[in-house]
Amino acid sequence: MAVEQLHYGTVAKLFHWVIVALLTVQLPLGWLMPDIHRDMQPGQAMSLHISIGLTVLILIVVRFGWRLTHPVAPESNLPGWQRISSELVHWLLYLVVFLTTMTGWIFASMRGWSLSLFGIIPLPGLVGQGSQFGRAVGGYHHSLPWVLVGLIALHVAAALVHLFYYRDGVMRRMLPQVLR
Ligand code: HEM
Ligand code: HEM
Incomplete structure (x- = not known):
């Protein structure tokens, strides 16, 4: 069993903020890129969306592994309901990012489509072309980004309430050392 640390380390913070930055590009890109038509091949915006999305997938899986092997104790002054709800939202964020990708x-x-990571590393398809299963499960890619946005809104609102209302140390736990 890994020993719980009291603060997020540099690696955990780096994972957190790099994924935030990538999602900030990825969500608007998803909604703004041209719609798909039958028999169409991915254009530049779609290829970028796929590459960024697959990068997020790799990062979230590695980050989750890091989280399991480097557990961090919740802020000690939080009431029970905040501890439980924040843990729940954090686990859901990992899950929904994973499912979206x-x-x-x-x-x-x-x-x-033939898929690749930035045109360099080729990646296999997960289902066959035209697969009914792929169409049904892939269809959730339209709604899951909204679920993700909802969770992020909750998470960011909670962080802001801690920063400006409770004025406790929760926000500082995730900030780089120089900003703390
Ligand atoms: C967390 C990462 C991701 C986010 C937040 C995201 C977000 C989005 C959003 C918001 C849309 C527009 C949906 C709509 O118009 O209803 C979209 C479309 C799409 N995304 Fe992603 N995406 C992610 C990862 C990926 C990955 C990894 C791939 C492929 C490897 C991918 C492939 C696509 C495709 C093909 C579409 C077009 C769907 C259509 O127009 O029918 N996305 N994405
Ligand atoms: C400006 C936006 C954001 C702010 C200010 C923020 C702030 C924070 C803070 C302060 C914590 C530490 C909470 C604690 O100590 O209990 C945290 C943890 C976390 N954040 Fe964010 N966050 C933001 C965006 C995001 C986004 C977009 C995601 C989506 C993946 C995310 C996922 C997580 C996760 C999964 C944790 C828990 C880390 C762990 O314990 O493994 N955050 N965030």
Whole structure:
């Protein structure tokens, strides 16, 4: 059993803020890129969306592994309900980011596209072209980003309430050393 630390370390903070930065680009890119038509091949915006999305997938999986092997104790002054609800939202964020990336990958595979990470590393399709299963599961890629946005809104609102209302140390736990 890994020993719980009292603060997030540099690696955990780096994972957190790099993923925040990538999602800040990825969500608007998803909604603004041109719609897909039958038999169409991915254009530049879609290829970028796929590469950023797959990068987020790799980072969230590695980050989750890091989280399991480097557990951090919740802020000690939090009331029980805040401890439980924040843990719940954190686990849901990991889960929904993962599901969003996987449904995107399944959807793109179902289109029969050849996928790659920034045109350098080729990636396999997860289902066959035109697969019914791929179409059904990939369809969730339209709604999951909204679930993710809802969770992020809750999470950021909670962080801001701690920063400006409770004025406790919760926000500082995730800030780089120089800003604390
Ligand atoms: C966390 C990462 C991701 C986020 C936040 C995200 C977000 C989005 C959003 C908001 C849309 C627009 C949906 C709509 O118009 O209803 C979209 C579309 C799409 N995404 Fe992602 N995406 C992610 C990862 C991926 C990955 C990893 C892939 C493929 C490997 C992918 C492939 C696609 C495709 C093919 C579409 C077009 C779907 C369509 O127009 O029918 N996405 N994504
Ligand atoms: C400006 C936006 C954001 C702010 C200010 C923020 C702030 C924070 C803070 C202060 C913590 C530490 C909470 C604690 O000590 O209990 C935290 C943890 C966390 N944040 Fe964010 N966050 C932001 C965006 C995001 C986004 C977009 C995600 C989506 C993946 C995310 C996922 C997480 C997760 C999973 C944790 C828990 C880390 C762990 O214990 O493994 N955050 N965030």
